[in-house]
Amino acid sequence: MAEGKEQVILCERGNRTYETITRNTLDISAIPVLKRLSHLPVIVDPSHASGINWLIEPLAIAAAAVGADGLIIEVHNDPSHALCDGAQSITPAQFDVLAQKVTKVSSMVQGL
16 A cells, blocks of 8 residues: 555455364454454455355354455355365355345444
């Protein structure tokens, strides 16, 4: 930004910890902290953070609940046959349901 690049976002993708079930540990508390300390948008990537498709929905909802400005969600028509990242992908139908839930949570949080 000091050199004139104003299109910057912050992305929380999790931290490497001793946890062995997930790829990374998503730091939900970092989101409101970053939003308080910075004017930059904060995007959360629950797909990469967890590496597990069934964790994407609860992590995405949690991110929305603490004020994330956006999400990166990996979607694939057939995750079990994806060439890469299938384990961290959801189907388009699952994404539609998730998007509705996240929209509801986001609008509730914005109204507080």
